[in-house]
Amino acid sequence: MHFDYSDKTKNLLTKLNEFMQTHIYPVEHHYHSLVETNNQAEATRWRTPDLMQELKQKAQASGLWNLFLPHEYLPYGAGLSNLEYAPLCEKMGRVLWSAEVFNCSAPDTGNMEVLAKYGSAAHKERWLEPLLKGEIRSAFAMTEPAVASSDATNIETQIVRQGDVYVINGRKWYTSGAMNANCQIMVVMGKTDLSAPRHQQQSQILVPMNTPGVSVVRPLSAMGHYDEPVGHAEVIFDNVKVPVDNLLVGEGQGFAIAQGRLGPGRIHHCMRLIGCAQRALDMACARVEQRVAFGQPLSKQQSIRERIAQMHCDIEQARLLTLKAADSMDRYGNKVSRDIIAAIKIVAPKMACNVIDQAIQMHGAGGTSQDFVLAATYAYARTIRLADGPDEVHMMQLGRNLINDYNAKHSVL
Numbered sequence: 001m002h003f004d005y006s007d008k009t010k011n012l013l014t015k016l017n018e019f020m021q022t023h024i025y026p027v028e029h030h031y032h033s034l035v036e037t038n039n040q041a042e043a044t045r046w047r048t049p050d051l052m053q054e055l056k057q058k059a060q061a062s063g064l065w066n067l068f069l070p071h072e073y074l075p076y077g078a079g080l081s082n083l084e085y086a087p088l089c090e091k092m093g094r095v096l097w098s099a100e101v102f103n104c105s106a107p108d109t110g111n112m113e114v115l116a117k118y119g120s121a122a123h124k125e126r127w128l129e130p131l132l133k134g135e136i137r138s139a140f141a142m143t144e145p146a147v148a149s150s151d152a153t154n155i156e157t158q159i160v161r162q163g164d165v166y167v168i169n170g171r172k173w174y175t176s177g178a179m180n181a182n183c184q185i186m187v188v189m190g191k192t193d194l195s196a197p198r199h200q201q202q203s204q205i206l207v208p209m210n211t212p213g214v215s216v217v218r219p220l221s222a223m224g225h226y227d228e229p230v231g232h233a234e235v236i237f238d239n240v241k242v243p244v245d246n247l248l249v250g251e252g253q254g255f256a257i258a259q260g261r262l263g264p265g266r267i268h269h270c271m272r273l274i275g276c277a278q279r280a281l282d283m284a285c286a287r288v289e290q291r292v293a294f295g296q297p298l299s300k301q302q303s304i305r306e307r308i309a310q311m312h313c314d315i316e317q318a319r320l321l322t323l324k325a326a327d328s329m330d331r332y333g334n335k336v337s338r339d340i341i342a343a344i345k346i347v348a349p350k351m352a353c354n355v356i357d358q359a360i361q362m363h364g365a366g367g368t369s370q371d372f373v374l375a376a377t378y379a380y381a382r383t384i385r386l387a388d389g390p391d392e393v394h395m396m397q398l399g400r401n402l403i404n405d406y407n408a409k410h411s412v413l
């Protein structure tokens with residue numbers, strides 16, 4: 001693989017850098033304070049500050065829009081390869097809320113990819129178009145409080161056909177985005193046929209948020225953060241009826257669709273986490289130069305220098321593995337790239353947690369405060385060790401595949 005970014009990426013990266021310098025970093029704390037103000041009242045708590053819409057318009061006008069959607073989805077998206085998108089996504093990851101400005105934030109990106117790939121013409125017109133324009137938001141509801149959802153075959157939500165409708169009953173939690181006032185559509189995973197083989201029992205279905213029987217019960221915190229105005233919701237489906245046409249692809253295809261969506265979703269998280277980690281390292285370098293302890297700047301301490309060096313090495317290793325995974329997805333497809341996607345999903349969140357933790361340490365008490373973004377960034381990175389599959393599940397699958405590959409190659413011994 002080539003390690004140089006393409007001209008297209010370099011141009012977009014220059015534009016994105018300028019945009020971040022001009023429009024994002026200067027209002028980073030202001031945006032958080034707007035969210036805090038909205039949090040004072042339940043009526044406004046889940047409303048996205050108007051500033052987001054203003055920034056979205058500027059990003060769209062600058063051509064920094066829907067960059068995540070790979071070239072096979074043209075005319076939707078910007079037509080970049082995964083490899084071309086990687087450094088751009090990393091850059092967006094430097095500010096926790098900035099991906100949304102470019103219409104590149106989860107879970108909308110995964111849902112848009114699912115709709116573009118598996119949606120009917122009607123689904124695309126009704127849901128994909130407004131999502132691509134950044135007019136509405138969406139959620140993906142798979143995880144359930146009652147069962148170990150890292151094994152998606154456990155999920156219990158029922159999707160039962162009755163004539164022209166499917167009737168949905170179940171309880172989901174950690175449905176990210178479903179708290180947001182502008183969330184209008186959920187992609188829901190449930191079971192349509194309990195007697196089918198294990199991986200063909202599941203289906204995915206589109207459920208508008210305002211469908212009778214859908215109740216958002218409460219927001220769940222993640223590491224003490226409620227992540228307003230996006231949020232992670234507990235949702236009850238009580239005899240929710242939607243037209244049969246809302247089913248994606250067909251009955252029994254839910255597991256296959258989930259696997260398809262998670263590959264890009266996982267690598268996007270990794271790209272953003274590398275941005276988080278790089279920002280933490282940059283902040284640490286600035287901080288240890290400014291702070292003087294025991295007669296000299298902290299940056300003169302050997303142990304600080306060693307840790308800064310190690311943070312750099314760890315970020316660079318993860319970055320290169322992410323680029324290699326992106327390149328593999330472009331060349332061979334998401335399915336063939338499953339092992340390297342699993343590898344980077346194991347490596348990047350842990351790396352980001354460690355790097356951000358070191359940066360917090362170097363900032364002293366301030367590192368844990370709201371004055372620096374490090375504590376909130378750590379919380380985000382820590383949750384990604386669970387979201388889109390816990391570390392252990394990726395390790396279990398990668399380990400299994402590697403052993404099987406070894407056995408296949410050495411079966412003649």
Ligand SMILES: Cc1cc2nc3c(=O)[nH]c(=O)nc-3n(C[C@H](O)[C@H](O)[C@H](O)COP(=O)(O)OP(=O)(O)OC[C@H]3O[C@@H](n4cnc5c(N)ncnc54)[C@H](O)[C@@H]3O)c2cc1C
Binds near residue numbers: 148150151173393
């Ligand atoms: C902030 C956040 C946002 C999320 N957003 C969404 C969302 O939008 N939509 C959605 O559907 N879900 C979402 N999730 C849920 C997430 O995908 C699940 O938490 C995850 O899949 C694990 O499922 P579980 O919580 O039921 O853990 P369980 O399945 O109960 O597993 C518990 C633990 O057991 C261990 N474990 C599991 N399997 C193995 C194994 N084979 N070997 C060894 N140990 C193992 C792991 O450490 C795991 O963390 C989100 C989670 C968080 C924290």
